[in-house]
Amino acid sequence: MTVADAELLVEVAGPVATVVIRNPARRNAMTTAMWRRLPELLDGLEADPAVRALVLTGARDTFCAGADLGDLDELLDAGDASIAVAAEERLAAFAKPTVAAVRGACVGGGCQLAVACDLRVATTDARFGVPPARLGLVYPAPTTRRLARLVGPAAAKHLLFTAELIDAERALRVGLVDEVLPGDGLAARVDELTAAMVARSQLSVAAAKEIVDGRADEDRIAWWHGQVRASGEAREGVAAFHERRPARFGWTPPARH
Template sequence: MADAELLVEVAGAVATVVIHNPARRNAMTAGMWRRLPELLDGLEGDPAVRALVLTGAEGTFCAGADLGDLDDLFDGGDLTLAVAAEERLAAFAKPTVAAVRGACVGGGCQLAVACDLRVAAADARFGVPPARLGLVYPAPTTRRLARLVGPAAAKHLLFTAELIDTERALRIGLVDEVLPPDRLAARVDELTAAVAARSQLSVAAAKEIVDGRADEARIAWWHGQVRASGEAREGVAAVRERRPPRFGWTPG
């Protein structure tokens, strides 16, 4: 096993991408940033995968970008490897969950914010440190953070570069749930199992609409898919018959 790599595990309908660079607290190297969009392309195209979990190895989510790759990562302004990976993760067509333990800082926080949901162990810590390093946080990344937590909370994180605990992260909306460390894995399994059991048509449409990527024509297309697929008829029948639904729609 390489010291710095992204590991992929697929169990049933859920794919897990593990950030693995334990010697550097799972810092993302240039090679890892390049690799992430390629992995996501493959997982998005796998019809068996209905949800994706992003997490870190050995009790740490990700301590940020590997500063040994500073020139590769920051000479391009907003056109960096990290931003490209973040944008690909945000555009992933299936639900994404960041499962966070320990440090979630800089590039790690960037990746967590690009996920749809963030579930954290109580020992997690979050921070955005460019002001400590004399760097300008990329504009797409800054805007995504501000949309999630609001302008004031984003400015606090960006201006101070302070680490915040999960209590504050939950209060400002940076995370959705906080669990005891020994409950995190089970809760992520519960959450992804619930998502995987739902109508993938409903889930995919909701993600596009919430993310602002569906125009009127696309929304009309989604409603057409409801009529053509029979998903709603199956859902209603399942409720009436008090049985689990047998949804069959897949992206095509």
């Protein structure tokens, strides 16, 4: 395997960017270089006004089998300050909607990344697992809390205590994934979801994401309401509803300084 074989690929089609995890020799495990690269990619995609949604997926028939354990010492020494946690936090804070499109194994660091996305859509052959108890590791605290918020304490403890793999149907029941589809239906459904997201008011979507994720205080919420008044988004949305036509939303986020 050459170094170039383990990489994150970016594909942009219209307003949707797709980040592909590719490491064929290790079932798309994330290397140190890949963990470091992910926040950089996300910074660029977030700053691009043409990109309105992000899809994270794995190359071919595997999402991501976890962190490459060849880099274990570096991850252990860092603890909760690891580059893996930093990449997860950056993905969770991405200002635009994110969808994990999951095929095959979604384990360890792969599950960590999927949980950091807004939505998770999986094929029937997907398998999910959180293996620290099998390896003698402590799952990072931010990662553990995010998992528990998503699936609830009992389901999180089952995954963490047993390190068992669960199938897509059980993942759906506990809320780890939002939809389960036949393998040949995944791409079309992801396209459908992202098309709906990018057609909506980006002001509404961005505000909702911040509020749901608990990142908007009272001042920030007031700022969002001010953006509604100043932008004309609501007037356009209501007019489009009454005229039975698609809304022509035009709000874009202010540049960050």
